[in-house]
Amino acid sequence: MPAKVSTTATRAALLAAAREEFAAYGVAGARVDRIAERAGVNKERIYGHFGSKEKLFDAVITEAIDDLTAQIALPGSDPVDYVAKLSAYYQAHPELVRLLMWEALNYRGQELLPGQEARVERCARKTASMSERPTEATARTVFLLTGLALFPAMMPQLARILLGEAAGDQEAMREHAAAFAAAALRDGLPGEGPSGG
Amino acid sequence: MPAKVSTTATRAALLAAAREEFAAYGVAGARVDRIAERAGVNKERIYGHFGSKEKLFDAVITEAIDDLTAQIALPGSDPVDYVAKLSAYYQAHPELVRLLMWEALNYRGQELLPGQEARVERCARKTASMSERPTEATARTVFLLTGLALFPAMMPQLARILLGEAAGDQEAMREHAAAFAAAALRDGLPGEGPSGG
DNA sequence: TTGACATCCAACTAGTTGGTTGGTGTAGCG
DNA sequence: CGCTACACCAACCAACTAGTTGGATGTCAA
Structure with missing residues (x-):
């Protein structure tokens, strides 16, 4: 482990929580606070990892589609x-x-x-x-x-x-x-x- | 006509503007100010006529579907x-x-x-x-x-x-x-x- | 004309929202 | 052991939002 507690875990938790949130409410309806809370992570981490709400959405859907095409x-x-x-x-x-x-x-x-x-x-x-x-x-x-x-x-x-x-x-x-x-x-x-x- | 300036016209303008707005941005993404502006009507009229943003959406989609089923x-x-x-x-x-x-x-x-x-x-x-x-x-x-x-x-x-x-x-x-x-x-x-x- | 009434609107508010910041704790390194 | 670098977070903020209000305006009835 480098000088971080659990970067990848945090990122994954954020992605999973965001997938649920975006699927439920869409981009405009999704709440970043809710995503952070669901992931058990601070809101700021979203911006540290992904930059913005919309970029997070892009990451989520890209991952979801990749999951599909893989199967x-x-x-x-x-x-x-x-x-x-x-x-x-x-x-x-x-x-x-x-x-x-x-x-x-x-x-x-x-x-x-x-x-x-x-x-x-x-x-x-x-x-x-x-x-x-x-x-x-x-x-x-x-x-x-x-x-x-x-x-x-x-x-x-x-x-x-x-x-x-x-x-x-x-x-x-x-x-x-x-x-x-x-x-x-x-x-x-x-x-x-x-x-x- | 009762003591109203153009109730039906206002309502229709609101519905038309809302249809565009909702179609473009969805319920959460739609902005009531934008709808009012597009309709050339005050925002308050939305609440006078429809009660809330979501009820306006219901009215819009009901009208749209009726248009379809009529044709x-x-x-x-x-x-x-x-x-x-x-x-x-x-x-x-x-x-x-x-x-x-x-x-x-x-x-x-x-x-x-x-x-x-x-x-x-x-x-x-x-x-x-x-x-x-x-x-x-x-x-x-x-x-x-x-x-x-x-x-x-x-x-x-x-x-x-x-x-x-x-x-x-x-x-x-x-x-x-x-x-x-x-x-x-x-x-x-x-x-x-x-x-x- | 006048009163009654409904339409209409500018300005306002209370509550949220996405996004930021300053600071803390930990792991590697010399 | 102190220094650096990075992950992490509580508290904060400026901007924006749906919804409200009090009063101006226009129309009908008498």
Whole structure:
């Protein structure tokens, strides 16, 4: 240990607390005091480690997305499995869904966060593996498949309206999403096969 | 007209300004001063008319959703057309998408807004018209179709990552979503036909 | 015109918020 | 052992926020 008590532990505690707080309240709604308290750390440490509330948010979402991409690969040869796995991941990590939404709401039209460019390349490579000739249509399909997995987790209140009590059965929703994807891809990717539009 | 200068006009201006403000910054990020200024009205009027910032938000989103449901019916006999029309509507009204997202983020697990129950009934009726025997599976399909239309508008930054420059072509995305829906429903609704899951 | 009433607003306030600062305690090092 | 460097924190602050108030203004009824 150098001349510090527990730098990395403090940082990690801050990140974990911030993830909860940001997921719950968003950037504007999050309170730095609350984050510090939850982490059992002084507020000033946030600024020492991250600089500002918004930079802390960037760190949080970057970490969360990295956690996801480390565990879920983009659709390779089995797009339906991709939808199923991704749905399950989002169901298991609702905070990530909320973080993604808040990020989408915040960075409108602006550039991506640094480090997302690396993700872009990884995506491109993976999308390529799904089809021999990776077309724009293939990428769009991947995008929609992701939506199939994400959407139920994003809009629970709409699910409630449309499904009523059945909205609670998230596993059924996941299976339905996978079945929907399977049906759509039955005769090949839209835009590629003879059925394409 | 009673002894008022322009009650309805003030109220409408407030609602319009609030819609922009809330769409842009969310409930926590929105500033009541900014709303009042944008409406060309005094801040106090917000409290006179609506009571609080959050109630104003409720009024805004209720109005926005009513605008939508007045123009777009749930899928009747033509689900693909539903996806196409809904996609177009969201593209034309990006503020509504953002409002829906912020609402989803705010009311987590809580009850729906008053007035949404009426919408529930309307939904149930419409869903029924899509299938002779409205099942839970049908409702889930309607939900996913809505997601197909909404998702591209919700996650432009993800589209950017997956599609690159092509993300800008929203009309192509809409067509692709409709084609995807058509492919999925080609042999009947998932959960109903022989292909069901 | 006058009274009654509702709309409207400038100025104010009480409470929070993100961010800072001055100082303490500990670990390495000569 | 004293010195330096860094992690750490209680207390603080300037700026800003949602919400309020007291009075000016305009409209209707008589």
